[in-house]
Amino acid sequence: MSLLEIEDLTVEFPTRRALFTAVKNAHLSVEPGEIHGLVGESGAGKSTIGAAVMGLLDRPGRIAGGIIRYKGEEISGLDTDAMRALRGKKISMIFQDPLTSLNPLFTVRQQLVETISEHLDVTADEANTRARDLIDRVGIPDPEARLDQYPHQFSGGMRQRVVIALALCSEPDVIIADEPTTALDVSIQAQILDLIKELATERQVGVILITHDMGVIADTTDKVTVMYMGEVVESGATAQVLGQPSHPYTKSLIAAVPRPTVKLDRFPLISYGGRVMEFAIEDLKRNWPEVQTDRSKTLVQADAITKRFVQTRAILPRNRKMFTAVDAAKFDIKQGEVFGLVGESGSGKSTIARMIAGLYKVDGGEVSFDGKPVSNQPGGVPDWYRKQIQMIFQDPYSSLNPRMRVDEIIAEPARHHGLLAGQALKDRVSELLDRVGLGAAAGLKYPHEFSGGQRQRISIARALATQPRFLICDEPTSALDVSIQAQILNILKDLQEHLGLTMLFISHDLPVVRQMCNRVGVMKNGALVEVAETEALFASPQHPYTQQLLSLMPRLDGLSDEGLSVA
Template sequence: MEKQEFVASETESVLSVRNLTTSFRIGSQWRSVVRDMNFDIAPRETVAIVGESGSGKSVTSLSVMRLLPENSSRIEGSVKLAGRELLDLDREAMRQVRGNDISMIFQEPMTSLNPIFPIGKQIAEAILCHRNVSAAEAKDEVLRLLDKVRIPNAKNRFDEYPHQFSGGMRQRVMIAMALASRPKLLIADEPTTALDVTIQGQILDLIKQLQDEEGMAVLFITHDMGVVAEISDRTIVMFRGEAVETGTTDDIFNRGRHPYTRALLSAVPKLGSMGGRERPMRFPVIDIASGETVVPETEAGGVEESARPVLEVKNLTTRFDIRSGLFGRKSGAVHAVENVSFDLRPGETLALVGESGCGKSTTGRSITRLVEPSGGEISVDGYQVGQLGAAELRRMRRTIQMVFQDPFASLDPRMSVGEAVMEPFIEHKLGSKNEARDKAADLLERVGLGADMMPRYPHEFSGGQRQRIAIARSLMLDPKIIVADEAVSALDVSIKAQVCNLLLDLQQSFNLAYLFISHDMAVVERVSHRVAVMYLGEIVEIGPRQAVFDNPQHPYTKKLMAAVPVPDPARRNLKRNLNTEEIKSPIRPVGFVPPQRQYRQVGEGHLVQA
């Protein structure tokens, strides 16, 4: 079937939404989750819908695309694409609209791509389904699109599979697929949330560039206010299914009136806002109902310089063997962590930063021996970790605990929250069940939950609450060190601010040392005392937070900072022109000997790889 062209003049809207209300059937009742949405998007315009999880952003976009299940959802109002009412179309007509005139990019590219087909074939399928072209013409068009989305060596990568691409490159493939039919409207649903900061910067630049070239309208859905400031012309703020404020992005950021808008903006860490401050700073918290500041921005605790380190790491190396062939002979190794050294004092936060695959998480897991290191020395509160037997290792782990990125995956869905928090205390035989219950209740109160929540199960809590539960559980053994592995990365902006404040409060109360693993440079600047930047398994720069952020020396550190979205609408037309190369592979052949690295000192405690 030939593509039908819907032509919109420069003065009329590509998309016009009026009184959009979406309801879901719950039992015998209909419950509205999006109410009375009204907005327009003009050609070459970007409109952002911003709000936290559950605010109705994604349901709005799925309603426009009519991708919600017909038997359990009801869409009312009007959705017009270039003057044509989409809610009145039959299934086949709507299917033609979806591929031809509206395209959508989803948050997680790996679940959107079929793992058993080469990426070239998947993009070609999108073209062949909607355009009357030959297979050869479709292949030529795919190569053109792959070049357009800046995938290097597109011709050779046509026959590669999704697992052979990095996260950023997979998202580029999804954008190429979305552009295959030259849509009038591109809906981007959290397209950069799961990506590293440098890859996120590249994708934002790419969407801006393609919009200029193709003349598309873009509906951009996100909870990241920094991204909104850089990409959108107008912004719609959603809260509990309704648009509470709409306006130009400049107005929303500089003259936002609704308390929820101000609460969202106050929770956004702004890179460079810590200039001149040595200690971490708590986030201000604004009450959504009243608009009043309930937690002011305050300075957190410092570090006693004379204190003996509670964690010392010297020349830590962790490698994973690669075996291949009929007999499984070793053919190489992943050099995940290579010759890493640092120490950590009581009450101090050392942030490990870098992109996915740089070795941050492997470093944290090696220190706790959840992953077996290949070499080096680790001292945890006097324990020589590499020499410990099973019983001693168990005792050592009372001193060092981990908080993982996904709290739902780290909590047993069959155990109540009370049982989950009590379990470490009982397993280590530190007291009776009643003592465990009392301590768990006290810790849940400390992390902002109530003891009355102990009988509930993990699925009954929000993501932010589950992360608080995981933090309470990590404190049950009175640890001296907590390894926080991307502990706030998956959280909404206001929840992230609350959990960061909680971590700072607990650090002051218990004199905890944190190894804070993250790729979010703006959060790291806010909460850390020292920063170590990792690249390909090595620390390339380490020093006091203020020194590293105010005076970055290594090119990779500068690249990370240049990629951070800044919540300032004045930067909306900025093109960062970031390098689109993928991060190099840490795989090395058998017998590879890493070069000896030299470090130069550029300030007190500030070292940079030469």
């Protein structure tokens, strides 16, 4: 008997204008000790299935058909009280966004102990001990001290580990993991996935693993179900589905996955369903100032740059406790080059990006651009330098003003620097929206009206508004599924190759770094431990930490190579 069975599940969302069917006749089952992967693009219905099983569908969503069974008993028709008794204790969920699933007003200890006490018959001391053990088990250092901190005091990856600990509190039989490793670097991702596999093997827990990371699916799951537009298009053993896919959509999806062992000329786009949106680089190039790039010349120089943050404040400087986020990092970026930065969460990658962008003051060393110093200048970051650089942030939604229309957002940098005005500025905005595949009409909408991938395209259009020479890309695709990621990465490849743009590319996704970067720097605890040509680094890493990092990278050996264009 299966732990969890889903038969012909249909989920509908009635609206004033029409009836939207999010899931249509979906079916899957999970056996004890089995990890069942659920993949597909954003909007395919993956998370909706998880919410339906948990009884957490957002109103007015409803189960319009089909049956959900837990250990042979139907649970899709349970009332609120019966579902509450089952939820958390027998079936737990790891949510995608850890910040919104943790209470900001309570410490981590209070939230863990409350959950443990609610579902298990234990004393207060036993609940505290179990909470500490869970925090330690998910890899959070110094668990006793961290238990008494609040969610905002943790990094994104740390918060995700807290959410995983919460899901494990009640020793459930079924765990629904909705993108549990999206915000995690490869080392922590490997630790969390090992924990999930251990639970499945030792405690015979059944797991539904919802993710857009095909490497995670290939390395972790026993079976996989592929969804497209709310429907299941293919299901079976993971090795069979990924190695010999039968459905055209599955083939297209697998072809878009960045490979860790082979460099691709371009990323294949999802062609099934006629939804391909290409980037019009040739049209953009016609109105772009011609730039002569000499790969032997340095454009950006970071000379032993250091950044320290105050950990403990005090009036007297000697009583202040400082934390060194970046310690004397030294590297250069050549003209027309893509320079990658990799490392664990908290290693200092984004801090370096913000120092180079002028968003953080440089506490030691110096940043130079085209041979001229730009950090810690008497009048602040020179205005000429700000025109030459732009940044694409990790979360496109939080970096776009929700109260501004898209055309205003894209026009703002050019207007601020006095580059264009009036009709010429409107034309520039319309052209950029056309070139990134959104169309000029998108300028009249607001950020919330777009998907994650479309919002990232808006961020790219905004970054190109000043026609910069240097782009800083801080985890630009970490929250995107492989199809949208392929589109964004192709855009960045085109910008480098055809417009001569120089880039700093920060990512925890090592296969993506291999595809995108000419050289790579490896960060650990604020220090730059290795810099090398990309292929040399992946073929023969020199530093022990780099070797460890690459050993944890998903190999993706079983994926079909159909549709790949090798460089």
